Amino acid sequence: MDNKYENIVPWNGANDTGRDVRLKLERNFSRVAANFFELADKDAELEDWINAIVEELKNFLRKDRPDATEYLLKLLGGAWFGEFVDSMIAGKGAGIFPDGRAQVERLEVRGSLSVLDLIINQIQGMESDYSFTEIGKIESVEDLGESTCRLKIEKRTDFDFMKFQENDVCFSIINTLLTGGSDYYTSWMRILTTNAQENSITVVLYPDSEVPGGTNYPPLAGYNVTRRGNSTLPEEGGFNERAQSWMISSREGRIMFLSNVYKPILEDYNYSISIGRFPRTKALEKLPISENETGVMAQTVIAEKFYQLDHNGDVIPNKVDRVIWSLETAQSGAPYRFVVRVVEAFRQRIYPAGTAYGLPPWLQVGVSEGQDNRRT
DSSP: OOOOOOOOOSOOOTTOOSHHHHHHHHHHHHHHHHHHHHHHHTHHHHHHHHHHHHHHHTTSOOSSSOOOOSSOOOOTTOEEEEEEEOOTTTOEEEEEOTTSOEEOSOOOOSSOOOOSOOOOOSOOOOOSEEEOSOEEEEEEEEEEETTEEEEEEOOSSTTOOOOOOTTEEEEEEEEOGGGTOOOEEEEEEEEEEEETTTTEEEEEEOOGGGSGGGOOOOOOTTSEEEEEEEOOOOOTTOOOGGGOEEEEETTTTEEEEEOSOOSSSOOGGGEEEEEEEOOOOHHHHTTTOOTTSEEEEESOOOOSOOOOBOTTSOBOOEEEEOOSOOHHHHTSSSOSOOEEETTEEEEEEEOGGGOOEEOOOTTOTTOOTTOOOBOO
16 A cells, blocks of 8 residues: 655746646645545454454453453452442441452342351341241142142252151241241141152141141241141050151240140140140149249159259258157257258258247357247
C-alpha cells in the first residue's frame, strides 16, 4: 500500500498556471485509488482477522456486563460480594478469603450441612421435641388408600439407610409455620413393611379413637417421622426392646423414658422415668399434686441418701423409733441421741411409760441433758 502522497502548494507566484497542482492531484488520487483496490482484494483476509479477534475475546471474562464460563474459575486472592466489611459484629456483605474462611450474612442450605467442628452460641434453646430413637425425614408420600401410604425416607448420604422395622409405632409432628400459621398436629402410624432398597416404609394410620386428642392426621413430606414404641407383644417373661424410647419434650416440659409402648395412647405404666412436669396419671389423682407441678416420677428408685427440706430450706429430720427405753441401751455404744450425718438428720424417739420422747442433739445451744424434751 502506497502512502507517499505529494505535497501540493496552491499558489506558486504570478506565472503559476496551476498545471503543477493538477498533475500532483492526479498522481495522489491515482495512489488513493490503487490503495482502495488493494484493500478490496484483502477484504476476505481482513474479515478473517476480525473474526479471530472476536473469538479470542470470548476467552476472557467481561467486567462491563454479565458473563459466564464452563471452566474452573480460580480466585487465588479471594472474592468480595457487595460492600464487604470483615467483622462478625459490624460486618456486611460477603467475603471468601484465600485461607478458606468465608463470612456471609445468612446461609441457607436446601439439602444437608456437614461440618467437622461446629462452634455456635453458648446459649442453646429447644422449642420442639427430641426423640432418641430411629428417625427419618419424609421425602415423599404416596397414598395407597384405606388409610395406608408409602413414605420414602430421605437419604442424608449414599450409605444412609432407614432403620425402622415392622410394627414400629411412629409419629410425625407437623406444623403450619411455613404457611403463616402457628398450629401443630401429630400423625400417628404403624409400619406394615419396610423396603431397604427404596429406603421406604409402608404405614397404616391409626383411627381417631386410638390416638391422643381423638383426631389423627396424614403425614406430609418434609417432616420427620420417629419411633415411639412397637406394637409386637412379647411372650410371657419376654421383653420388646423396640417398645421403649427416650424423649425430651419442650412442649410437655419433661424428660421421659417410655417403656412397653405398644400403642399411641400412653398408660401409666409406660412412664418408667419422668423428670419435669408430671404427666397425667391416675397416681396424681390420689396425691395433692397437680400436672403443673414439677418433680421426678420413676418406677424404681435406688439411692444412697435422701434429703428433705422445708420451705425455708431447713433439713427435716427423719424420726427413728428405738421402741421402749432401757437404761442398758442408753449406756451402750449406741445410745439414744440425735445423730447428724453430713446434712441428713435422724431424730430418735423412745417410749418410756408409753409416751414418745424426741431426743435433742447433745450439747445443742439452749438444750441440756435431762431437760424435758417430750414430743407428742
